[in-house]
Amino acid sequence: MNQASAYPWREAGATPFISIKNVTKRFGNFTAVDDISLDIYKGELFGLLGGSGCGKTTLLRMLAGFETPTTGSISIDGADMTDVPPYERPVNMMFQSYALFPHMSVEKNIAYGLKRDGVKGAEVKERVADMLSMVELGDFGKRKPRQLSGGQRQRVALARALVKRPKVLLLDEPLAALDKRLREQTQFELMNIQDRTGVTFVVVTHDQEEAMTLSTRIAVMDAGKFMQIGEPADIYENPATRYIANFIGSANLIPVTVIDRQQDKLRLQHESSDTVFEAISDQPAAVGDNTTLALRPEKILIDKSPLPDCDNNVQGTVKEIAYLGKISTYRVVTAFGETLEVTAPNQVRTSGAGHRIEWDDQVYLGWSSYSAILLSS
Amino acid sequence: MSISKTHAGFGNWLQSRWQTVVSGIPFFWLLLFFLAPFFIVLKISLAESIIASPPFTRLLDWSGGGLPTLKVSIDNFAYMWEDSLYVRTYLSSLKIAFVSTVLCLLIGYPMAYAIVKAEGTTRYILLLLIILPFWTSFLLRVYAWMGLLADQGTLNSFLIWIGVIEKPIRLLYSQFAVYVGIVYTYLPFMILPLYANMEKLDISLQEAAADLGAKPVAGFFTVTLPLTLPGIIAGSLLVFIPATGEFVIPDLLGGGNVLMIGRVLYSEFNANHDWPVASAVAIALVIVLVVPMMLYHKVQAAEALRES
């Protein structure tokens, strides 16, 4: 497989599979989705990420056909879908509540969609059996949904949505109802199934970790608009705004003023002290501009002795430590006044004392000028 | 000292037996005023009618001195079975109740569905409008139809005015009037359980059906209808059971032309003073209705279990 087909969105002329053009959805005075456009490509596992009420579910429901856009158009595989009712779309949905029919057995639930399409009995049986074995529920066909565990129900819902071989599978918070351990395991199962079936997945989630793990690309939504669209690593390493920097992972935000710029090398002064930082960025910030420097907690080094190799060096006092096993999180009050959050792997066993950083220790913090992110506004 | 001790003793006894006290009082009331009367009716239905006060023979005859003799007579039931009037009346009551129940369902189901689909205050007001007739006098609502259906009543005048008919047609004192009356007065009893059931219906199930390719009609019959079945059963039984024994509606709207068992029972007792036959009619009615009553009880218990 060549680079171009694995990442079609990187290619200029690629044909989109789902095309959302200038879609707006209003409910009375409330604008749930505000003039958005998006292209999704065949075989993608696309994540729609945002908090509650951001419009992500409304967008998904417009793809499914449960809501019609107030303005704008949606097409799937070249066909206009804007006014096509849900029961005629080549799209299936996995509901957040799973929406399994409580009065039907697992088999009947899965067969339901096939029967609506007039598929013949023998074929229905075969395809239902295939699906049951794919989701590893071969022995559960005769059970009613209420006799299943949460994880099993989730897999029935997935099988029911996939059995019709839809062009697009929509997943509304597919893992939200599962506990943490099951969620992690199921994430990989979902990716595996998506890979095997080749169906284009659109996943709505409020969980940024889930979106990062699952998705080929993520669109971050807020107040009915896309804040940023990109590959997970891209969004994490180059967040466009303060909102995204904080929503995806966590970030220390330092208000700064640009005091010098040589091409992409910038010198920035802290807003309320004379501390100066160095950063490398292609953001169009000019000398004199007020802006924000974002620092990921894991990109800051922490040590009891100075860190001469770092471009940026500050001193501070440890005020809080959260020990999380493989890593610890420190909150350090720096000499220039800001409190920075720093995470560091626990490479030394704690009983060894001496090297270990304790409360109220004086520490040195340092980071590379490539690690600091200059936000656009 | 000793007084306070016994006091505490009684208090403790009461506390430890609180369940007996709480359940015992209403239990005793119902045993005395609900269950015991049935056995009396049963007893009288097995007696013979005589002209006396009370107008029936005793089951236990003490007059012979020494041991009483037991006199049980099933003559009243045999009489009912042989006189085709009673059998026909039972069948006619069941038919009228059944047809009325179906009509209530056909009108009530879409209404309940429309109310569930309404939002916020509108839904609340619609629901209030359904409940309102329920609080106003049943008798007066039946009376309102007498005015509408009378020979010179509003409906006839209206039909003559628009030219559909030339002279009044018989509407009041007919089977038609009884159907209208039963559907009219029992409609809220159909709508309320249906509404309660549909309100709990998860809308995503209907969406899932549409998503999987079910057109609205197919989605209704495969998903909505089966899931609202408990509401349909509860509502239907709430209409069917009391309608079978209805007395006021056939009496006021049906005149003498409509056979219903409630009327027969009433006149057997109050006009003919034949207590044993009236009791036998009542016992037979309970036997006819015991299956639907137990079904209703079961549906209610299942619903309560599902909620807890």
Add this chain to the structure above:
Amino acid sequence: MKAGRSRFLLGMLCFGFAFLYVPIILMMIYSFNYSKLVPVWGGFSTRWYSELFQSEEVWNATMLSLKIALLNATFATMLGTLAGIALARIHKFRGRTLFTGMISAPLVMPEVITGLSLLLLFITLNQTIGWPAERGITTITIAHITFSMAFVAIIIQSRLAGTGQDLEEAALDLGAKPFRVLWDITLPQLAPGMVAGWLLAFTLSLDDLVIASFVSGPGATTLPMLIYSRIRLGLRPDINALATIIILAVTISVLIAGWIMLRQQRQMQQREI
């Protein structure tokens, strides 16, 4: 498709409400008819109202019905509340199956059967122990309590089923004895349900014709019995007037109660936000 369906639903809704309300409204309009023949319009008049207010018979029947309704509502609420608590909170006691059956049966039992069986009970009691000496307000009230307590019990039970037992268990844990818990925790929680039950029992009693006809004696005529005896033979303009007054009174009370409940609901929603 969607528009077609909602048009059908709207149509059914309009038809249903017209069916429910047009007869009542027409009856009210005809109460202002001068003519003695109810369906023939003879000009506007309030003569039937003044005739109604002068009738001592109507006044006595109304007072009797109100008295019975008040007594019934109060006792039925007390008994029904106990029964509801027993149903929802006591899961095991001797005869529970019989008890639940006796609670749910009166809800659907044809009135003629309840009426007949209670009358026969009163007659038997009178012959064996001499009580009740005569049938009237006491026997009617007892009969009404018996069927309306079942309705109250169902309301109370559903309210209790909806709320968990946490509060009661917390009180027990803090050292309250069962009756203290009942008095301090369970009953205050049930207050709205008891009010609803009381109102329902009151209405059921005011409404009842069949059972009262059976268990009443000479001299005790309730309002429905009076109305029934008059309309059996046909339409009566004075009954139209009486119906108008009753229906207006009930409607206004229900609307006020509905408005209060709607306001409370809104306040609760606002608090939740």
